[in-house]
Amino acid sequence: MIEPLVTIDSTRPVPPYAQIRDQIADLVEAGGLAEGARLPSVRQLAGDLGLAAGTVARAYQELESGGYVTTRRGGGTRVARQPVAAPGRRSALIERHAREYVDSVRRLGADRAEAVAAVLTAFDASPH
Structure with a gap:
């Protein structure tokens, strides 16, 4: 299941549907959700x-339009077959998120040591 892996940050200017879409797309692209994996129902995840x-x-509709999932009546929403991922795709996703984080903490005036300390604290506090 994906529930613990998908979170909504209400302080972000990104709408919740886009946060869900982006997180699931990243999980599919990075191989965290395998082909055929069933996603929770709309009602359950909501x-x-x-x-x-x-x-x-x-x-879910945008994920389906993007080719990440397929939905069948009575069969639920499942991860669709993906093209063969380019080598290093997971690393590229991690690096993209790291750059976004660095941009955010720099806007707040944090230096490298503060940013790294915050990441380590977050890792230690994360249940994943």
């Missing part, structure tokens, strides 16, 4: 995240 069902439905 309830788990405290969101309206329409928000999750929009994320």
Whole structure:
């Protein structure tokens, strides 16, 4: 299941449906969700995240349009077959997120030591 891996940050300017879409797409691209893996139902994920069902439905629709998932009536939403990932795709995703983090903490005036300390603290506190 993906529930513990998908989180919503209400302080971000990114709408919740886009956060869901982006996180699931990253998981699929990085191999964290294998072909055929079943995603939670719209209602289940919405309830788990405290969101309206329409928000999750929009994320799933965009994931389907992007070729990340397929939805069949009675069969649920499943991860679609993906093209063979380029070597290093997972590393590239991690680096992209690291750059986004660095950009964010620099805007806050943090130096390298503060940024690294915050990452280590977050890793130690994370249940994953």
